[in-house]
Amino acid sequence: MKFGLFLFIVGVGISLSAHDVFSTKITWSREISRIIDKRCASCHREGGSSFALTTFEQARPWAKAIKEEVLERRMPPFGAIKGFGDLADDEALTQEEIHLIADWVEGGSPEGDPALLDKNPEYGPHSKRNPKTGAEVVVHGTLTLKHPLTIAALRPKNLKQGSSVKVVADSPASAIEPLLWVYNYRPEFDRTYYLRTPLTLPAGARIETFPPDSDIALFSK
Numbered sequence: 572m573k574f575g576l577f578l579f580i581v582g583v584g585i586s587l588s589a590h591d592v593f594s595t596k597i598t599w600s601r602e603i604s605r606i607i608d609k610r611c612a613s614c615h616r617e618g619g620s621s622f623a624l625t626t627f628e629q630a631r632p633w634a635k636a637i638k639e640e641v642l643e644r645r646m647p648p649f650g651a652i653k654g655f656g657d658l659a660d661d662e663a664l665t666q667e668e669i670h671l672i673a674d675w676v677e678g679g680s681p682e683g684d685p686a687l688l689d690k691n692p693e694y695g696p697h698s699k700r701n702p703k704t705g706a707e708v709v710v711h712g713t714l715t716l717k718h719p720l721t722i723a724a725l726r727p728k729n730l731k732q733g734s735s736v737k738v739v740a741d742s743p744a745s746a747i748e749p750l751l752w753v754y755n756y757r758p759e760f761d762r763t764y765y766l767r768t769p770l771t772l773p774a775g776a777r778i779e780t781f782p783p784d785s786d787i788a789l790f791s792k
């Protein structure tokens with residue numbers, strides 16, 4: 572019982588501070604619009620792949636949803652499980668950006684002074700990196716390498732909405748190496764996954780996909 576009362580009191584404290592109007596110095600015009608421009612607006616703009624969030628009027632009604640999506644790390648979409656494989660992941664928000672957004676929303680989402688807006692915003696994120704060569708090998712189930720192969724990037728092919736696929740490399744001389752785990756695939760978030768550093772596998776190594784009926788394109792370096 573004592574424990575329950577303690578939780579209750581803590582809960583009241585949190586909800587009181589969260590409902591103060593404008594209890595934050597973070598504003599749309601100064602901080603948040605810049606984060607959205609850089610991290611979200613290549614999709615969330617007029618004419619983009621999703622609804623626009625580039626003005627205060629557009630973003631304000633979405634404030635709570637924006638906070639939730641970034642705290643849960645559902646936005647910007649990545650589609651792969653982090654930590655399974657060593658993927659380059661430029662587009663994830665920094666912890667500081669996430670804190671700024673959460674503070675702004677909890678503080679009542681103030682607009683601030685529009686004079687502080689970036690007059691010529693550049694909308695990101697954009698993937699600037701492309702596979703260095705056109706060499707593409709498609710793995711369907713298991714591929715045993717006849718020659719050494721250096722993998723720079725992977726891309727799921729023909730995955731069904733909602734399906735998941737894991738890709739691992741199994742070299743004779745070393746432990747099984749996780750490469751990529753795409754989880755709950757969404758066609759609108761289709762992308763190429765780059766390894767942080769290209770991985771060279773010897774002849775005889777096997778690349779395996781689970782479930783085995785999934786197609787994965789490998790891009791060599």
Ligand code: HEC
Pocket residue numbers: 607610611612613614615620621633636637640641646647648664695696759760
């Ligand atoms: C690669 C494109 C892309 C990027 C980048 C992106 N989004 Fe999204 N976002 C989408 C799409 C597509 C949807 C619609 C998903 C759906 O249909 O449910 C969406 C949905 C949302 C939703 C609504 C979720 C819901 O259903 O309640 C919010 C809020 C959101 N995005 C915020 C953001 C924020 C904030 C960022 C940047 C930090 C961001 N998004 C970056 C494509 C993107």
